[in-house]
Amino acid sequence: MSVRACSLSLPGVLLLLAVLTGCTAGPVRPLTEAPQRSNLANDETRLWDMAEEGDEEIAKGGQIYRSEALRSYLQSIMDRLYPEFRGRLQVQVIDSPVVNAFALPNGSIYVHLGMLSQLENEAQLATVLAHEGAHFVNRHSLQQRRSTKSSLAAANVVALLGVPLVGELAAVSSIYGYSRDMEREADRIGWERLTAAGYAGREAEGTFRHLLEELKAMEIEEPVFFSSHPKLQERIDSFHELAEGYRGNGEIGEARYLEATAEARLDAIEADLGSGRFASVILVLENEERLAHYPPSALFYLGEAYRRRGGEGDRDQAVKAYGRCLEYRPGFAPPYRALGLMQLKQEEYALARESFTRYLELDPGAADRAYVENYLKRISKELDEP
Amino acid sequence: MHPDSADSMNPPVSAAGCPRASHPALFVFLLLILLITGCASVPPERVNVNAGETLPGRVLILPARITSSEISAGGVIEEVKAWSEVSGANVERDLRRYAQSRPNLEVVSLPDLTEEERQVLDQHLALYDLVGTTAYLYSTYAGKEWEHKRSEFDYSLGDGLRFLKERSGADAALIITGEDYISTAGRKGLFVAAALFGVVIPMGHSYLLAGMVDLDSGEVLWMNLEASGSADLRNPDNAGELVKGLFDEFPGAKQEQ
Amino acid sequence: MKRLSPLLLSVLLGASLLSGCVTTKTTRLDAPEVTVADGAFTAWAPAGWVATTLTEAVSSAAVVSRDGPPIHYILLQRHDHQKAFSGLERDSTPDMLPTELAETLLAEMRKDDETEHLEVVENSPATIAGRAGVLLHIRFRNDKGLEIQRRVYAFVDSGGIYTLSYQAPTLHYFDRDFEVFEHTVRSFRTGA
Numbered sequence: 001m002s003v004r005a006c007s008l009s010l011p012g013v014l015l016l017l018a019v020l021t022g023c024t025a026g027p028v029r030p031l032t033e034a035p036q037r038s039n040l041a042n043d044e045t046r047l048w049d050m051a052e053e054g055d056e057e058i059a060k061g062g063q064i065y066r067s068e069a070l071r072s073y074l075q076s077i078m079d080r081l082y083p084e085f086r087g088r089l090q091v092q093v094i095d096s097p098v099v100n101a102f103a104l105p106n107g108s109i110y111v112h113l114g115m116l117s118q119l120e121n122e123a124q125l126a127t128v129l130a131h132e133g134a135h136f137v138n139r140h141s142l143q144q145r146r147s148t149k150s151s152l153a154a155a156n157v158v159a160l161l162g163v164p165l166v167g168e169l170a171a172v173s174s175i176y177g178y179s180r181d182m183e184r185e186a187d188r189i190g191w192e193r194l195t196a197a198g199y200a201g202r203e204a205e206g207t208f209r210h211l212l213e214e215l216k217a218m219e220i221e222e223p224v225f226f227s228s229h230p231k232l233q234e235r236i237d238s239f240h241e242l243a244e245g246y247r248g249n250g251e252i253g254e255a256r257y258l259e260a261t262a263e264a265r266l267d268a269i270e271a272d273l274g275s276g277r278f279a280s281v282i283l284v285l286e287n288e289e290r291l292a293h294y295p296p297s298a299l300f301y302l303g304e305a306y307r308r309r310g311g312e313g314d315r316d317q318a319v320k321a322y323g324r325c326l327e328y329r330p331g332f333a334p335p336y337r338a339l340g341l342m343q344l345k346q347e348e349y350a351l352a353r354e355s356f357t358r359y360l361e362l363d364p365g366a367a368d369r370a371y372v373e374n375y376l377k378r379i380s381k382e383l384d385e386p
Numbered sequence: 387m388h389p390d391s392a393d394s395m396n397p398p399v400s401a402a403g404c405p406r407a408s409h410p411a412l413f414v415f416l417l418l419i420l421l422i423t424g425c426a427s428v429p430p431e432r433v434n435v436n437a438g439e440t441l442p443g444r445v446l447i448l449p450a451r452i453t454s455s456e457i458s459a460g461g462v463i464e465e466v467k468a469w470s471e472v473s474g475a476n477v478e479r480d481l482r483r484y485a486q487s488r489p490n491l492e493v494v495s496l497p498d499l500t501e502e503e504r505q506v507l508d509q510h511l512a513l514y515d516l517v518g519t520t521a522y523l524y525s526t527y528a529g530k531e532w533e534h535k536r537s538e539f540d541y542s543l544g545d546g547l548r549f550l551k552e553r554s555g556a557d558a559a560l561i562i563t564g565e566d567y568i569s570t571a572g573r574k575g576l577f578v579a580a581a582l583f584g585v586v587i588p589m590g591h592s593y594l595l596a597g598m599v600d601l602d603s604g605e606v607l608w609m610n611l612e613a614s615g616s617a618d619l620r621n622p623d624n625a626g627e628l629v630k631g632l633f634d635e636f637p638g639a640k641q642e643q
Numbered sequence: 644m645k646r647l648s649p650l651l652l653s654v655l656l657g658a659s660l661l662s663g664c665v666t667t668k669t670t671r672l673d674a675p676e677v678t679v680a681d682g683a684f685t686a687w688a689p690a691g692w693v694a695t696t697l698t699e700a701v702s703s704a705a706v707v708s709r710d711g712p713p714i715h716y717i718l719l720q721r722h723d724h725q726k727a728f729s730g731l732e733r734d735s736t737p738d739m740l741p742t743e744l745a746e747t748l749l750a751e752m753r754k755d756d757e758t759e760h761l762e763v764v765e766n767s768p769a770t771i772a773g774r775a776g777v778l779l780h781i782r783f784r785n786d787k788g789l790e791i792q793r794r795v796y797a798f799v800d801s802g803g804i805y806t807l808s809y810q811a812p813t814l815h816y817f818d819r820d821f822e823v824f825e826h827t828v829r830s831f832r833t834g835a
Contacts (some may be wrong), residue, residue: 049467062760095760276731276750310745341702341742367766371742374775378718389712512789513814517714524711531669531693532711541710635806 025154028143031136034088035109042089044105044142051106058110065095065113065264074111074129075258081130081193082137084341089133093264097271097280099214100319103132105141114277116261117268117284118210120293122253123194123203130197131188138181138189187235191242200250202243208236258293266294269301273308281305296328300335309336315342333363337372344375430611432525432539441598441607442557444492446550447484448511451479452594452619454566459633463567469620473566476625477585477594481562484625484633494556503553506546514561515544518597523607543604551601556600564594564628566619592617592624667696679703683721687830689823691743698746699723702803707827709820709829715811717824719796719831730754741768745777747778748797758793771807772831773800782813792817796828797817807831 005070058064074091082089089108097114104110109132111125119125135141142190165302195201212233285291303321306314319342321333340355355377356372366372400631454469462519485493499507519542550559593613600607617624666680670693677688680698688694688707688746702722706712727735729752735747745766753757758781765780774797784790793810809824811817 016576044621046466049465051834053465058787061784061786274750275753276733276747308743341740345738345740367740371768373747374741498663509789509814512785512787513812516785516789517710518813520713521713523713528711529669531671536669546814548724549665 002165015383022278027148028139030138033083040046043145044139047105047141047145051104051108054104055106057249058092063094063096065093067093067264069256070260070264074125077126078109078133079128081126081197082133085133088202089136090130095271097268097275097277099211099280101128101132103135104264105136107136111134113264113271113281116263117272117280118214119207119253120210120257120290121203122257123199123251124207124210126194126197127190127204127207129227131195133193134183134189136184136187139236140186143182144179150193150380163164168224183227183235187238191239195246195248195250198251200252201246201248203252205239205243205252208239212236213283214280217283218277227302240307266298270300273301273304275302276308278305278309282309296325297332299328300332300338303338305337307342318342331362333366336362337368338367340372340375344379347382349379349382377379397398398607422508424537429500430469430526430612432521432536432608434607435538435603436493436605437607442600443557444494444556445552445598446494446556446559446601447478447481448496448559448561450474450562450564451482451511451564452477452562452564454568454619456462456568456570458570462464466468466614469566469568471565473619473625476619476622477562477564477629478624480622480629481560484629485560497553499553503549507548510543510547513559514597515563516542517543517561518606518609521606522595523609539606539609543599543606545604546600547599547601556601558607561599562594562596564592566592566617567568568618568620588621591615592619592628594619594628594632664745665697665699667695667697670691675701675726677705677707677719679721682834683802684719685833686832687805688717688827704784710816715816716809717827718808718810719804719822719827720738720805720806720808721833723803724799735799737799737801740776741775741777744797744804746777748779749781752781757785760784762792764792766791769796769805771796771798771805771828772833774800776805790814794821794824800833802833805833807829 037045037048055278070093071091074093078089078091079086085107089109090107091109091111093116094110096112098112099112099114099118101109101115109127111114115128116125119128157259191201191204194204242324252319269281269284272278281301282305285294285298285305291298291302298319303318303325305319308316318338322339325332325335336355336359340359343349343352343355353376360366360369360372444569452470452473453465455463455465456471457463458471482493485491486635521539521541524532528535541630543626547559591614595609595610596608596610597606598608599605610632612628614624615630617628619628645750668680672688672690672692672694675687675690676685677694677696678685679696681703683703684697684705686705688705688830689709692707692709694705694707695702702720703721704718706716706718708716709715722735724735724737726732728747730751730832731747731754735744739747747760749763749766752761761781761783763779764782765778767778769776769778776796779795779797781793781795783793784792790813791810792813793808795809796807798805807824807828
């Protein structure tokens, strides 16, 4: 696309921009109650249409974690935070080990399973839900859409007219995430809702601290588009300030959270392993306080995370974790298979044979029996044949 | 809409917060190439190598699935559901009108389906979306190594739609999909302004893709594409023109004239 | 290893969109055999199907299809051990046990958006080209809810990691060419 310089004056440029970008209607006001679809402006209706397609796609793609009890539990927290939006703010759990949560413009809120294994209590979960609810109530999608469309249109015109492209850069950067202001607003309003609903405000800081630890453990650099979000440390600091001024006690809800999410948290750990997110598993289960919130079989998962990661020193850590697991549950088969694999790789054939044999004794119907029988044949060749 | 375009606690790994609507599929992108480069010298209709001399006489017209989207001045593309409904209704009405005017064609309506039958139909429509667009693309654009798929056009959805034949009495189903991209006033204004600078900005376009599927065997008996760089399917006349264009090459059309 | 998505395959077909460091060739097979330019492997494939082969420094691949890869395909790949699992940023190794190979391949598939929510139908040891390997069979849905199946044989040796995959929708297509794929697997030979 070739661009020639233009001799329009600045007022002319501004007029052209205004006409072409269809300068927008007035400010977007927060919702005070669940809106009727028929009362929405055209562009908000389209956002809701897209959101409904998103809901359908998520459901059709088999992405929802199937536990009505868990969904109900999360929904009850959301209804407590935003009672006037009961029925509109609908929470679902996505069957994915990623640590994330998001809100669609129509009030559908999704929390990934991975988020649940990182949090410690109901107040922290409520922090997440309150934040996402705030995006919906403050209609951030609509605000963003209006400003993006205008920005892009402006960028097009700017490019066309050969005017220096600082404006275009600003327009482009705003595509990649909500503005810092909107995220701060969601944090602030979320915190207000959290404390108004009777939760312990100081737990909000803990939520973000866990997210930051997780990012660090997974060695994910805060990506460039994070630049439009207040970085996690800033958010931890700002919640810390809010909590300092907070005199209330508030509910933490640890026992209730741990009970309601027991199965889901273990499934999340298993999903982390299945997706190669070993650092995430180690982060949670190496913490003795958090480990206590899981059954003894979780030690096997800790061992698996070390074994499969296979970094320096990981072998010893894996053996230690399997050993601890077997102290609690001597009849639990999987650690024996894992030990057998490690011993086989080290050519410790006799030990490997012992481990695999014990594994099959404890679990004769094991799904991977065929693999183990092949290993035993291989070991026989090494040990028994001249 | 992918979750990436929603409000998120942690910014997801692609564009977040941007109300992204459906982007043009690969198919449309390549269709544009077809139109622009004139590869449309390849005849657009496809006839199954196993099809008889004429096509089935009793045809079930499935609801037309048309996506009508707006392109803004900035190039943001968003489906407008209300427009899609109008465009779909226009196309379906013209389809029926056309079919009813043909001496060899009897139109049958979709019967009420059970939930299970609905799911089976939906799975087959999802399969058609994949098979139909691939069939069309590969027999048209994919290079000389795939040219044989034009004369040996033998795509199928399998025999899972036999229940529809039993329930409706139809021999075949007519499936119409399409997309319609409509420029906003802002984009039109930009187009005019750009023209002053000798720059061409892509505007709207539409296409309809028709496929006839044998309900017994599942064979895709016939396909055709009609496209326009200026039609707006919300306009009944435009819809009618595209539908007529689709069926100008319908097998048996020449014999009837 | 980076899977060749059908989208990429479609773009590759008939168009010279690649840089000079990747060699591609598309042919309609007149003899029932597919080979890659660097000789990494050969296998039986039906005459009349279309094969696209790609060779670059660290990998080679052949995609074979009757009706077009977006619908169904057989994909044969060899990749150097280094960065074999690009989604996980991990290498494969020549001494990987089959269990480890299966675990890592499944994790790699779960990293891919297309197969993130896969369901494992089968996971068992297998022998391919005389080497001990694995068979994985998964099921997943596309964004329109269409059920798709993928069957993957894989093994490692000093030459790298080899995967032999077959993907097609469950409706009509998967069963139709299942035996073709199994024949391809039985015939698979490495160049080494």
